[in-house]
Amino acid sequence: MAAPKDLPEDIGTFIRDLRQTAKISLRQLADKAGVSNPYLSQIERGLRKPSAEVLAQIASALRVSTPAMYLRAGLLDGEGQQGVLAAIAVDPELTIAQKQSLTQIYETFRNENARNNPQPAEPAEPADDASRTTPIAEEKP
Numbered sequence: 001m002a003a004p005k006d007l008p009e010d011i012g013t014f015i016r017d018l019r020q021t022a023k024i025s026l027r028q029l030a031d032k033a034g035v036s037n038p039y040l041s042q043i044e045r046g047l048r049k050p051s052a053e054v055l056a057q058i059a060s061a062l063r064v065s066t067p068a069m070y071l072r073a074g075l076l077d078g079e080g081q082q083g084v085l086a087a088i089a090v091d092p093e094l095t096i097a098q099k100q101s102l103t104q105i106y107e108t109f110r111n112e113n114a115r116n117n118p119q120p121a122e123p124a125e126p127a128d129d130a131s132r133t134t135p136i137a138e139e140k141p
Contacts, residue, residue: 011055011073016044018062032061052089053099 019029030040034057042048043058050058052075059069066089075086088094088102 010046011050011069012044012046014072015040015058015062018064019044022062029058029061033057034061051100051103052085053096053103056089 019026024032026041026044027037030037033040033054035054039048040058043050043054050073052070052073055069055073055075056066059066067086070083070086070089075083075089084106085103088099088106091099094102
């Protein structure tokens, strides 16, 4: 396996390198992967970030493993554990439209949380026992 310094900088470069190694044109890969030629071109140039579903289609068209593509795109951790997006993409019970919807919703929530909470706050510890409150007993009916 290639050392990290030998890996392309981004997923688009990785896809382009695989395509050129396979000696197929951008148009041929787009047709095989079921995506538009301009969209694939934008992915390769780093202008678009492909969904997990599109990455799976590209991986299949290039005859590389989907987990390898997900790992390179950052959808799997170094130990091969699937992230949410990768799990959605490979779920056989979902349609393509459902996968796209779930992916968009998930990414929207993550982006919103990142904007609202840039760094998770650590729980504050009380200064002393006097600052602790005791729970109020519930009334019995």
